[in-house]
Amino acid sequence: MSGRAIRLTIQDPDLERNRWTVGFRLLLAIPHLIWMALWFSLAFLVAIVNGIAIVFSGKPAPMCHRFNSSYLRYAAQVVAYVTLAANPYPRFTWDSSYPIDVEIDPAQPQNRWSAGFRIFLAIPAMLLADALMGLGTSFAGGSNVSSGGVVGTVAFLAWFACLARGRMPQGFRDVTAYAIGYSAQVVGYLLLLTDRYPNSDPAEYESANVYRSDPIRLVNGDDLRRSRLTVFFRLPLALVHLAWLIIWGIAYFFALIANWFATLIRGTSPAALHRFIAAYVRYQIHTFAYLLLVANPFPGFSGRVGSYPIDLEIDPPERQNRWITGFRIFLALPAMLVSGALATAGFVAAIMSWFYALVRGRVPTGLRNLGAFALRYSAQVYGYVALLTDHYPYSGPTAGGQLTLAPPPPPPPAPADWQT
Numbered sequence: 386m387s388g389r390a391i392r393l394t395i396q397d398p399d400l401e402r403n404r405w406t407v408g409f410r411l412l413l414a415i416p417h418l419i420w421m422a423l424w425f426s427l428a429f430l431v432a433i434v435n436g437i438a439i440v441f442s443g444k445p446a447p448m449c450h451r452f453n454s455s456y457l458r459y460a461a462q463v464v465a466y467v468t469l470a471a472n473p474y475p476r477f478t479w480d481s482s483y484p485i486d487v488e489i490d491p492a493q494p495q496n497r498w499s500a501g502f503r504i505f506l507a508i509p510a511m512l513l514a515d516a517l518m519g520l521g522t523s524f525a526g527g528s529n530v531s532s533g534g535v536v537g538t539v540a541f542l543a544w545f546a547c548l549a550r551g552r553m554p555q556g557f558r559d560v561t562a563y564a565i566g567y568s569a570q571v572v573g574y575l576l577l578l579t580d581r582y583p584n585s586d587p588a589e590y591e592s593a594n595v596y597r598s599d600p601i602r603l604v605n606g607d608d609l610r611r612s613r614l615t616v617f618f619r620l621p622l623a624l625v626h627l628a629w630l631i632i633w634g635i636a637y638f639f640a641l642i643a644n645w646f647a648t649l650i651r652g653t654s655p656a657a658l659h660r661f662i663a664a665y666v667r668y669q670i671h672t673f674a675y676l677l678l679v680a681n682p683f684p685g686f687s688g689r690v691g692s693y694p695i696d697l698e699i700d701p702p703e704r705q706n707r708w709i710t711g712f713r714i715f716l717a718l719p720a721m722l723v724s725g726a727l728a729t730a731g732f733v734a735a736i737m738s739w740f741y742a743l744v745r746g747r748v749p750t751g752l753r754n755l756g757a758f759a760l761r762y763s764a765q766v767y768g769y770v771a772l773l774t775d776h777y778p779y780s781g782p783t784a785g786g787q788l789t790l791a792p793p794p795p796p797p798p799a800p801a802d803w804q805t
Contacts, residue, residue, distance in 0.1 A: 389570065389581060389584055389589070390489065390490040390493070390573070390578070390579035390581050391457070391487055391488070391489050391490075391566075391569050391570045391573040391578065391579060392487060392488045392489075392566075393485075393486075393487055393562060393563075393565065393566030393569070393590055394485075394486045394487065394488060395484065395485060395562055396482070396483075396484050396486075397470075397471060397472070397484035397485065397558065399552070400552045400553045400554075400555060400558060401472065401551060401552050401553075402469060402472050402547040402551060402552055402553050403472060403551075404547065404548055404551055406472070406474070407469065407544060407547040407548055408548060410466070410467065410469065410544070411467070413474065414463065414466060414467045416477075417463045417466070417467075417475060417477070418463070418467075420477055421459070421460055421463050424456050424459065424460075425456065425460070427452075427456075428452065428453050428456040428576060431449045431452050431453055431576075432449070432453060432575070432576045432577050434446065434449055435449035435450065435453070435576075435577045436500050436501070436503065436577050439495050439497060439500040439577060440497050440500055440501050443494050443495065443496075443497055444492070444494050444495070445492045445493075445495060445577060445578075446492075447492050449577075450491070450492035450578060453573075453576045453577075453578055454489045454578060455478065455479055456576075457487065457489065457569060457572055457573050457576065457578065458479035458486060458487055458489065459475070459477075459478060459479040460569075460572070461485065461486065461487045461565055461569050462475045462479060462480060462483045462485060462486065463475055464518075464565055464568075465483070465484070465485035465561075465562070465565055467540070468536055468539070468540040468543075468561050468565075469540055469543045469544065469547055469553055469557075469558075469561075470484075470485050470553070470558050470561040470562050470565065471483065471484040471485045472484065472553075485562055485565060487565075487566065487569045487573075489573065489578060489579075490579065493579070495577070495579070495580040496580050499580045500577060500580065503574070503575060503577060504575070506582075507571065507574055507575050509737050510570075510571045510574065510582065510583045510585075511571060511575075512733055512737075513567070513571075513583075513585055513730065513733050513734060513737065513755075514564075514567060514568045514571040514583075515534065516534060516535070516729050516730040516732075516733040517534055517535050517536060517563075517564040517567060517568065517730050518534050518535075518536045518537070518564055518565075518568050519534030519536060519537040534564075534726060534729075534730075535560060535564055535723070535726040535727055535729075535730055536560075536561050536564045536565075537726075538722050538723055538725075538726040539557045539560055539561055539723060539726070539780065540561065542557065542719045542722065542723070543557045543558075543561075554780075555779075555781060556778075556779045556780035556781040557780060557781075558781070559780075559781025559782060560723075560727075560780045560781045560782065562590070563587055563590050563781070563782050566590050567583060567584075567585055570583035570584065571583045584751050585734065585749075585751035585752060585754075585755045586750055586751035586754045586755070587754055587755060587758045587782035587783075588754050588782070589751070590782060596783075597779060597783055599765065599774075599776060599779060600699065600700040600703070600768070600773070600774040600776050601697060601698070601699050601700075601764055601765045601768040601773065601774060601776075602697070602698045602699075602761075603670070603695065603696070603697060603698075603757060603760060603761035603764060604695070604696045604697070604698055605694070605695060605754070605757050606694040606695075606696070607679065607680045607681065607694040607695060607753060607757075608681075608694075609747045609748055609749075609750060609753060610681060610746065610747050611678065611681050611742040611746060611747055611748055612681060612746075613742065613743055613746055615681070615683070616678065616739060616742045616743055617743060619675070619676065619678065619739070620676070622683065623672065623675055623676040626672040626675070626676075626684060626686070627672065627676075629686055630668070630669060630672060633665055633668070634665070636661075637661075637662065637665045640658055640661050640662055640665075641662065641770075641771055641772075643658060644658045644659070644662060644771065644772050645710070645713070645772060648705055648707075648710050648772045649707055649710050649711060652704055652705060652707060653702050653703065653704050653705060654702040654705070654772055654773065655702070656701070656702055659701070659702045659773060662771045662772075662773060663688075663697075663699045663768075663773055664687065664688035664689070665688060666688075666697065666699070666764060666767045666768055666771065666773070667688040667689075667690065667696065667697045667699070668684070668686070668687065668688030669688075669764075669767065670695065670696075670697055670760050670763075670764050671684040671685070671688065671692070671693040671695065671696070672684060673760060673763075674693065674694075674695035674756075674757075674760055676735075677731055677732070677734075677735040677738075677756050677760075678735050678738040678739060678742060678748055678753075678756070679695050679735075679753055679756040679757050679760060680693060680694045680695040681694070682694065695757060695760065697764055699768065699773060700774065703774065703775075705772065705774070705775040706775055709775045710772060710775065713769070713770060713772065713775075714770065716777075717766065717769055717770045720765075720766045720769065720777065720778045720780070721766060721770075723762070723778075723780050724759075724762055724763045724766045724778075727758070727759040727762055727763070727780075728759055728763060730755065730759060731755065731756045731758075731759030731760070734752040734755045734756050734759075735752075735756060737752055738752045738753070738756070758782055758783075761783070762778055762779075762780060765778035765779065766778045
């Protein structure tokens with residue numbers, strides 16, 4: 386967090402949502418979307434003036450910085466309201482007490498060359514922001530955030546969840562907040578509020594992360610180094626694994642059916658079927674981690690525990706609810722939609738990593754961890770559908786740079802009386 390000039394903050398502990406305002410959320414947001422479009426047109430002109438000032442003096446104009454900072458904070462709050470990441474109706478200026486907000490550092494000297502070519506340098510970050518937010522980030526003049534992307538998919542599903550339960554699922558809120566935080570960095574970079582390149586690392590968004598101990602956990606032991614030769618030929622090298630996935634998948638399909646009937650009757654998955662299915666899901670994650678440049682070594686073909694830098698820890702069989710088991714495939718449909726949207730973001734991150742790794746021989750931490758986030762969620766969806774667990778997949782970022790979840794360490798014991 387300290388390394389970023391634009392930072393996300395969350396102050397929404399209860400996740401409660403008003404059903405009436407949820408039902409009419411888009412209609413209620415129309416005045417804000419119009420005002421945001423008008424404000425953006427001015428912010429764009431101010432950014433041009435600010436860019437000229439930076440190119441000639443190396444320093445942004447303080448007034449321009451303040452004006453565009455106000456726009457960015459207001460836009461983030463409007464997007465949070467529209468996407469149900471926040472509940473209160475926003476003010477028509479930014480509100481420091483709003484549940485979803487961004488903090489922006491004061492104006493600092495910037496690199497002249499970076500400012501001069503900012504629009505071209507920002508293209509990769511803009512593509513990733515579009516994959517997260519939908520086609521056209523809504524910070525730019527009120528574009529529609531529901532036109533695909535992770536946030537568009539999550540907001541659509543969250544609308545039904547909020548109407549039914551009167552509260553926002555935490556995973557939905559957290560992944561939306563993460564996308565808003567990253568998009569705020571992208572727009573701030575474009576508006577010349579900072580010359581620090583946007584950071585996509587989910588592990589860096591502490592306010593959108595939670596500590597969890599799910600039955601299916603992703604362990605990240607990758608060191609970011611990549612072989613340029615294997616990176617260049619990554620897809621052809623992965624074809625043998627994709628073929629083996631299809632062949633193994635035939636046996637996996639019949640094991641899945643047998644596991645469904647056994648779990649429905651016994652209330653728990655048979656140990657042998659659980660091990661077989663877990664190995665397949667683990668091998669699938671190994672394969673796609675290699676293909677998407679989330680890891681570097683060529684994977685084995687067995688899905689063995691601990692055999693790959695990006696690995697899965699899967700708990701042993703546990704008691705499962707028979708009603709949830711009976712309707713598992715229908716209950717999993719929302720998670721499948723979110724998984725597909727996250728997979729698209731992971732694919733965009735993989736393309737960017739491919740070019741970066743060919744030049745540098747390593748991948749950026751943010752792109753690697755975004756890919757790991759997408760893989761972790763897809764593994765939980767696979768595990769839920771395959772009856773490895775009846776814990777619903779958690780769609781938000783998880784705490785810890787390694788994505789190995791453990792509770793925060795306890796505070797040190799108080800000193801004894803004789804030590805004080």
